[in-house]
Amino acid sequence: MHRTLTAGTAVALVAGAAMWFVSTAGAQGGGTVEVEVKYNGAPVVEKLKVNKDTEQCGTEAVIEKVVVGGNKGLAYAVASAPGAKGATKTKAVIDQKGCKFIPHVVAMQPGELEIKNSDGILHNIHTYSTANPAINKAQPKFKKTMTEKFDKPEVIKVTCDVHSWMLGWVAVTPGPAAVTDGNGVAKIENVPAGKQKIEVWHETLGKQTAEVDVKPGQVTKVAVEMKGK
Numbered sequence: 001m002h003r004t005l006t007a008g009t010a011v012a013l014v015a016g017a018a019m020w021f022v023s024t025a026g027a028q029g030g031g032t033v034e035v036e037v038k039y040n041g042a043p044v045v046e047k048l049k050v051n052k053d054t055e056q057c058g059t060e061a062v063i064e065k066v067v068v069g070g071n072k073g074l075a076y077a078v079a080s081a082p083g084a085k086g087a088t089k090t091k092a093v094i095d096q097k098g099c100k101f102i103p104h105v106v107a108m109q110p111g112e113l114e115i116k117n118s119d120g121i122l123h124n125i126h127t128y129s130t131a132n133p134a135i136n137k138a139q140p141k142f143k144k145t146m147t148e149k150f151d152k153p154e155v156i157k158v159t160c161d162v163h164s165w166m167l168g169w170v171a172v173t174p175g176p177a178a179v180t181d182g183n184g185v186a187k188i189e190n191v192p193a194g195k196q197k198i199e200v201w202h203e204t205l206g207k208q209t210a211e212v213d214v215k216p217g218q219v220t221k222v223a224v225e226m227k228g229k
């Protein structure tokens with residue numbers, strides 16, 4: 001009899017703990033901020049002849065400086081909620097494929113970035129940063145993956161000294177962030193409820209900010225227009 005009671009108490013305790021976790025996660029979960037970034041100007045795309053590693057790189061490099069999609073949506077803009085604390089971190093990955101950094105822009109919170117080399121040729125990771133230590137490191141063809149740490153928030157330009165046209169950006173943001181897709185839409189998940197500042201950054205068009213009131217468990221939409229330079 002005594003043993004049965006003990007087992008029953010243990011089950012009740014476990015069930016109680018599980019419920020406590022669920023309710024805590026719900027309170028912290030916050031909402032999603034859907035940021036639509038618009039740009040009224042023309043796309044800017046540069047093309048360059050390539051005569052190195054053409055098997056992997058092709059014979060033409062396309063440098064996309066301003067990518068405008070349907071409905072004037074601006075691609076590759078970073079939308080972040082810099083004041084949002086305690087948000088969930090997602091793993092950041094950048095790949096070197098076809099002698100391009102894919103994605104062209106990656107957003108991450110301070111932590112680790114996984115750098116892949118899918119091309120199987122020599123690349124070189126060269127970062128231009130001030131808050132974080134600069135990296136200038138060869139990634140030989142046999143090195144499929146390497147991991148680098150970026151502890152401080154800042155936007156970091158990434159190039160490859162082997163292929164001069166390769167250009168990527170790593171946006172290390174203090175809060176949760178997302179990069180706009182081809183339609184100019186970025187969904188920032190797990191933003192704590194309440195008033196939040198939204199910051200939008202683009203490599204050629206600079207910065208804009210907006211204010212949102214995030215409702216828990218809901219999607220809050222906000223539109224931001226980038227101005228031409």
Ligand SMILES: [Cu+2]
Pocket residue numbers: 096099122123124160161162163166
């Ligand atoms: Cu390269």
